[in-house]
Amino acid sequence: MNESYIGILYIVPTPIGNLSDITSRALIILKNVNIIVAENIYHTNILLQHFNIKNSLILMNKDNEKKQSDHLIDKLKEGQTIALVSNAGTPVINDPGNLLIKKCHFFNIQVIPLPGPCAAITALSASGLMKNRFCYEGFLPSKKKNRCDLLYSLREETRTMIFYESKYRILESIQDIIEQIDENRHIVIAREITKKWESIYGDKATSLLQWLKEEKYRYKGEIVIIIDGFKQIKNKNIDQKILHTFLILKKFCSFKTSVLITSQIHKVNKNNLYQYLIKNKSDKIN
Known part of the structure; x- marks a missing residue:
């Protein structure tokens, strides 16, 4: 296979809502590639018509991705250029196309990603x-x-x-x-x-x-x-009054219930308190 004749796959992000967010580079590529591969042809046509772009569209969704990927690889080997788009945003993030990209890498076909919108x-x-x-x-x-x-x-x-x-x-x-x-x-x-x-x-x-x-x-x-991510509680943030309440409750309630009631009394995060008590074995604290 003569690599000088191999085409290029462009990954082209499209607006997630506001059509003005598309880049000039994306419009140039969509206008000039041989094929646009779309997750939804009707949806992509709305975008193309808005910018007065006429081009060949091929559907590739989760149902036909394997078959279409093989077909598109043949087109790329022939030297054609292809733009991959999704319904909105950056392609392949939760959308079809990853199989095609993997095959491009296997056959040493160049993949060029464009930066763009991602919700x-x-x-x-x-x-x-x-x-x-x-x-x-x-x-x-x-x-x-x-x-x-x-x-x-x-x-x-x-x-x-x-x-x-x-x-x-x-x-x-x-x-x-x-x-x-x-x-x-x-x-x-x-x-x-x-x-x-x-x-x-x-x-x-x-x-x-x-x-x-x-x-x-x-x-x-x-x-x-x-x-928000989990915030680990530090030892210095556990007041002795909180521990004392927990130890009293634990004499009459289960560990989990004691944590819940203690967190409500002292208005502290119950998950953080639970983690601290488990790690520090606070049921043994005097």
Whole structure:
């Protein structure tokens, strides 16, 4: 295979709401490549028509990704150039295309990514939460058990956590966060980022859930959930009065119940208190 004739795959981010966010470079590439590979042809056509771009479109979704990837690799080997786009934002983040990119690397076909919009990063930048250490977890599972299992596994994740969620499940998911992570954990809801009805609101989990329930419009549209990371409690922050209360309660209640009541009496985070007591074996403290 003569590499001088091999084409290029461009990864082209598109606006997540406001069409003005597209870059000049992205428009040039979309206009001049041989093929645009789209997750949804109808959706992509709206963007192309807005900028008066006429080009050949090929559909690639999760159902035909394997077959289309082989077909597109053949086109690239012939020297054609291809732009990969998703419905919105940076392609391949929760969208089809990764298999095609892997095959490009296998066949030494050049892959050129363009910078551009991403709802998770855009929301994080405005969240007010820690940004130098974060993890992206994608969409929360739709089934409650799977969702709760995932959230429980992240209860001591110290990095800021980013999720996508549907308006249909947002109330259930916040309730699960309260139950599986912490009712006092700070959460930010970023809705309809870059669009007309954009809103960003943060509060502790229980207060945020109540705020959402007050008005249905507050959880309409596309939603990003950002959860503050777990803060480990330091020994010096545990007052002896708190330990004394816990030890008294533990004589009459279970460990878990004693932690819960102690946290409510002294208004401290129950998860942090639980962690501290487990690590320091405070049931032996005099």
